[in-house]
Amino acid sequence: MAAYVIAAAGLVAMVTIVLFFTIGQPWGTLNDIALLVSTAATPILMLAFWELGGLTPTPLALVAQLSGWIAVIVWCVVQALFIAGVLDLDYDHAATGGLAVEAVALIVLGLWIAGANLLAGSWLNSIRWFGVVSGLGFVLLPTGLILGGASHPLTYGGGIGYSVGFPIWAFLMGRHLSAS
Numbered sequence: 001m002a003a004y005v006i007a008a009a010g011l012v013a014m015v016t017i018v019l020f021f022t023i024g025q026p027w028g029t030l031n032d033i034a035l036l037v038s039t040a041a042t043p044i045l046m047l048a049f050w051e052l053g054g055l056t057p058t059p060l061a062l063v064a065q066l067s068g069w070i071a072v073i074v075w076c077v078v079q080a081l082f083i084a085g086v087l088d089l090d091y092d093h094a095a096t097g098g099l100a101v102e103a104v105a106l107i108v109l110g111l112w113i114a115g116a117n118l119l120a121g122s123w124l125n126s127i128r129w130f131g132v133v134s135g136l137g138f139v140l141l142p143t144g145l146i147l148g149g150a151s152h153p154l155t156y157g158g159g160i161g162y163s164v165g166f167p168i169w170a171f172l173m174g175r176h177l178s179a180s
Contacts, residue, residue, distance in 0.1 A: 002044035003174030009038035010167025017163070029083060036079045038166070042109070043069050045170065048177055049116045052124070068112035075105035091150035095142070103142030106162075110138025113166075127176055130169040137161015 013034035020027035046068050050061065078098045081087045087098040095103045114135025117128040124131075140158025147154065 001174075002041045003048075003170045003177060005041040006038045006045065006170035007167045007174060009034045009041070010163070010170065013038060014163055014167070032079060032083050036076060036083065038170075039072055039079070039109075040076050043072050045173060046112070046116070048173075049120060052121065064112055064115065067108055068116075071105040071108035071112070075102050075109065078102045078105070091145070093149045094147060095145040095149070100146060103145045106138050106142040110135045110140075110142075110162075113138055113169075117169075125176065127169065127172045130165060130172055134161050134165035134169045137163075137165050 013031050016027045016031035016034060020031055046065060050065055078087065078101050081098060082089060082102075089099045090096070091099075112135070114132045117124065117131025117135065120128055137158045137160060140154045141162045142158070144150075144152035144155030144158055149155070
């Protein structure tokens with residue numbers, strides 16, 4: 001179910017970001033909320049990887065799982081502060097403050113997504129490659145934000161894996177887990 005929540009919220013995020021760039025508010029705020037829902041559902045999907053296993057020894061898997069959960073919590077708290085208007089952000093320049101914290105959290109989460117998919121055991125079929133691409137998007141997008149803001153080439157490239165790849169991967173994971 002969490003995978004489908006991620007996919008649906010990701011679809012809403014894709015539509016609302018287009019509406020934000022063409023019309024303006026309130027679509028940006030709705031996009032932020034959709035991303036919050038999508039990210040908040042991710043730890044539940046992370047548990048599926050923990051339960052179904054893979055090639056990673058248990059202590060390393062535990063460190064990865066905890067790091068991923070902490071990244072999600074940090075990102076969600078900062079995102080909620082942006083939505084509430086407590087924090088301001090500037091996408092035109094290199095990320096600082098809350099946006100830099102969010103960016104680092106996304107990098108950690110992206111490394112988890114890419115690594116978990118890559119190292120997943122035989123239970124995961126070719127869907128793993130969508131997960132690896134999506135995870136790399138999670139790493140590239142915030143790296144671009146840290147290096148130069150929204151106009152940095154890594155931000156654009158990573159945005160595809162983050163905004164498009166992640167919801168597709170989540171939908172495919174939902175189908176795969178429902179069928180197993």
